[in-house]
Amino acid sequence: MLNKPLIFDGHLDLAMNALEWNRDLRWPVKDIRKSEEGMTDKPDRAKGTVSLPSMREGHVGVCVATQIGRYVKRGNSMPGWKSPEQAWAQTQGQLAWYNAMEDAGEMVQIRTSDDLEKHLQLWENPPENAAIGYILSLEGADSIVSMHHLEKAYEYGLRAIGPAHYGPGTYAQGTDSNGGIGIKGRELLKEMERLGIILDATHLCDESFREALDIYNGPVWASHNNCRAFVLHNRQFSDEQITELSNRDSVIGVALDAWMMVPGWVRGKSDPKASGVSLKLMINNIDHICQLAGNSLHAGIGSDLDGAFGREQCPYDLDTIADLQKVTGLLSEIGYTESDIQNVLSNNWIRFLKKNLPLSR
Numbered sequence: 001m002l003n004k005p006l007i008f009d010g011h012l013d014l015a016m017n018a019l020e021w022n023r024d025l026r027w028p029v030k031d032i033r034k035s036e037e038g039m040t041d042k043p044d045r046a047k048g049t050v051s052l053p054s055m056r057e058g059h060v061g062v063c064v065a066t067q068i069g070r071y072v073k074r075g076n077s078m079p080g081w082k083s084p085e086q087a088w089a090q091t092q093g094q095l096a097w098y099n100a101m102e103d104a105g106e107m108v109q110i111r112t113s114d115d116l117e118k119h120l121q122l123w124e125n126p127p128e129n130a131a132i133g134y135i136l137s138l139e140g141a142d143s144i145v146s147m148h149h150l151e152k153a154y155e156y157g158l159r160a161i162g163p164a165h166y167g168p169g170t171y172a173q174g175t176d177s178n179g180g181i182g183i184k185g186r187e188l189l190k191e192m193e194r195l196g197i198i199l200d201a202t203h204l205c206d207e208s209f210r211e212a213l214d215i216y217n218g219p220v221w222a223s224h225n226n227c228r229a230f231v232l233h234n235r236q237f238s239d240e241q242i243t244e245l246s247n248r249d250s251v252i253g254v255a256l257d258a259w260m261m262v263p264g265w266v267r268g269k270s271d272p273k274a275s276g277v278s279l280k281l282m283i284n285n286i287d288h289i290c291q292l293a294g295n296s297l298h299a300g301i302g303s304d305l306d307g308a309f310g311r312e313q314c315p316y317d318l319d320t321i322a323d324l325q326k327v328t329g330l331l332s333e334i335g336y337t338e339s340d341i342q343n344v345l346s347n348n349w350i351r352f353l354k355k356n357l358p359l360s361r
Contacts, residue, residue, distance in 0.1 A: 004058070004059040004325055005059065005325075005328060005341075005342060005345050005346070006059055006061050006062070006120075006123055006345065006346045007058060007059055007060045007061070007301065007324050007325070007327075007345050007346055008060075008061075008062050008063065008300065008301070008345065008346035008349040008350060009055075009060050009062075009063040009064070009253075009301055009302065009303050009305075009321070009324070010063070010064045010221070010223045010224060010251070010253030010300050010301060010302030010303075010349055011063075011064055011066065011137075011202075011223040011224035011253055011255070011302040011303065011304050011307070012050060012063045012064070012065055012066070012303065012304070012305065012306070012307075013065075013066050013068065013139070013304070013306065013307045013308075014050070014063075014065045014066070014098075014134070015065065015066065015067060015093075015094035015095075015097045015098055016066065016068055016094065016307075017048070017050065017306050018094075018097050019093055019094060019097055021042065021048075021306075023048065023051075025050070025051045025052050025101075026051070026052055026053070026104070026106060027051055027053070028051060028053050028054065029048060029049060029050070029051045029053075029054045029319075029320045032048050032051060033046045033047065033048060034046075036048075042308075043267075043268060043309070043310075043312060043313075044306070044308065044309050044310030044311075044312060044313070045310075046310075047310030047311040047312050048306050048310045048311075049305045049306055049310055049311060049314065049318065049319070049320045049321055050305050050306040050320070050321045051320075052101075052106050052107070052132055054320040054321050054322045055132055055321055055322075056126075056128075056129070056130060056132070057320070057322040058320070058321055058322030058323065058324050058325050059123075059325065060132070060321055060322075060324060061119075061122075061123040061126065061130065061132060061133060062110070062116075062119060062120075062123070062132070062133035062134070062135075062346070062349075062350075063132065063133070063134050063135075064134070064135045064137045064160065064223055064302070064349075065098065065107075065134035065135070065136060065137065066094075066136075066137050066138065066139045067091040067094045067095060067136065067137070067138050067139070067143070067158075068090075068091070068094070068138070068139040068140060068165070069081060069086075069087035069088065069089075069090035069091045069094075069140075069142065069143040070087060070140055070142050070143075070165055070166075070169075071083065071084045071086070071087040071142035071143065071170065072167075076167065076168070078166065078167050080142070081143075084142060084143060084144075084145045084170070085145055087142050087143035088143045088144075088145050088149060090143065091138065091143045095136075095156060098134065098136070102131075105129070105131060106129075106131060106132065107131055107132045107133070107134055108131040108132070108133050108134070109133075109134060109135075109136060109157050110133050110134065110135050110353075110357075111157045111159065111357070111358070112357050112358050112359060112360050113353065113354045113357045113358070113359050113360075114359060114360045115133075115357075116133070116350065116353055116354060116357065117354075119131075119133040120350065135159050135160065135353065136156075136157045136158050136159055136160075137158070137159065137160035137161065137162070137198075137200060137223065138153070138158055138160070138161045138162065139162050139165055139200075139202075139203075140162060140163070140164055140165030140169060140174070140203070141161050141162070141163045141164070141169065141170065141171045141172070141188060142165075142169050142170045142171070144161075144170075144171070144188065147187065147188075147191050150188070150191050150192070150195070150197075151191075151195070154195045154197060158197065159197060159198060159357065160197060160198035160199075160200050160221070160223070161188075161192060161197055161198070161199065161200060162199075162200035162201070162202050162203055162204075162223070163181065163185060163188060163189075163199075163200075163204065163208070163212065164177070164203050164204055164205070164208060165203050166203065170184055171184050171185040171188045172185045172204055172205075172208040172212065173204070173205045173207065173208045174203045174204065174205060174208075175203050175205065175234060175235045176205075176234065176235075177205050178205055178207060179205070179207055179208065180207045180208055180210075180211040181208050181211050181212055181215070185208070185211075185212070186215060189212060189215050189216045192216070192218065193216060193217055193218040196218065196219075196356070196358060197218070198218070198219045198220070198221055198356060199212065199216050199218060199219070199220045199221075200220075200221060200222065200223050201213070201220055201221070201222045201225075201241075201245065201250070202222045202223050202224055202225050202302075203235070205234055206234060206238075206241075209241060213244065213248070218356075219250075219352070219355075219356040220245065220248050220250045221245075221250045221251045221252070221253075221352060222237065222245060222250060222251070222252040222253065222302075223253050223302045224253050224254075224255040224302035224303070224304040224307075225237050225252055225253065225254075225255065225302070226254055226255055226260045226261065226285045227239075227242065227285050227288045227289065228241075229288055230261070230262075230263075230281070230284060230285065230288070231259075231260055231261065231262065231263050232263070233260075235260060236260060237252070239292055242288075242289055242292050242293075243292055243293070245298065246289075246292065246293040246297075246298040249298075249352070249355075250298060250352075251298055251299070251300045251348045251349055251352050252289055252298060252299060252300065252302075253300045253301055253302020253303075253349075254282055254285045254286050254289070254299065254300070254301060254302060255302055255303060255304040255307075256282060256303045256304060256305055256314045256315060256318065257304055257307065257309055257313060257314065258270065258272055258275065258277045258309075258313045258314060258315070259313070261277055261281040261282070261285070261315075262275050262276060262277050262281060265277075265313075267313065272311075272312070272313070272314065272315060272316040273316040277314070277315050277316060278315050278316060278317050279315045279317050279318060279323075279326055279327065279330055280330060281315070282315065282327070282330075283327070283330045283331060283334065285299075286299045286327075286331070286344055287334065290340075290344075296336065296339075296340035296343040296344060296348075297343060297348055297351075298348065299343075299344050299348065300344055300345075300346075300348045300349050301324060301327065301344065301345065303321065303324065305321050327341075327344070327345065328341055328345065331344065
């Protein structure tokens, strides 16, 4: 463990997996898989890749961990809650799980740059069961019932928000949708800027991306996004968007969902190995971001592992999240220096947070 570099994962749906998939993430991955054998309610049963022990094994000592609760209006066929209040309640259950993991000594919330520095010191020489540090993020802002709720969320540690997820949203339009952020989106961004909450540009459709970045003057990152140059879909970023984010001193976390890595992926039918979905495709995305930026300061890992998919839809040469350690050798093979590699593995996220988190509580 001591010889492995620290990895910072910019996007993990840990609480969603614990509550909606009913996974005890304190178990080893192999035990979680065994407990799900024969289950058919979700396509990734018995194929998960993430647990707290596997994170420790891979030296993934800090991550951005999500809350998620989509609100869908009448007539919207997408899955989600029927009211913003129900969506809020869902996120509060997820918060309760994170708090329970803290009480159990498994995780620790990072709210300030002082918290981050203390946690990084722990992981310089971590004990066997070192706590996993997490920065709390909200994926899709539909559960923010009012700006009062936003203030409450900031008080309990929320530090980043992606205004939209899939489809139309209350505050912005997301993947496979169209349109700008509107009056409510402008109000949300104004309050986020006042509080110092990070804007996560992930999932914003092109129009909402453009409007949000024009309006918002605070810190921006993209927790889990890939490059449109490889997969022509609105879920990915164009070269122009990547360049703009780099110019804003953002970090873009590269994701491991197969359909975002290779063209023509068919969910439930395509096979990772037959489709050539390996970690080298992740490296291609990282390298593309670095080449556009002209340096290694804006690419990171935002794996999204177990984000409603498992081994059936991620690189075939990854068994668990611990295999993110392979990124070191793959980047070295294409000429990346030790310093560049460490930037991608963790330092870019760390630098961004030290600059943009409040100093202390």
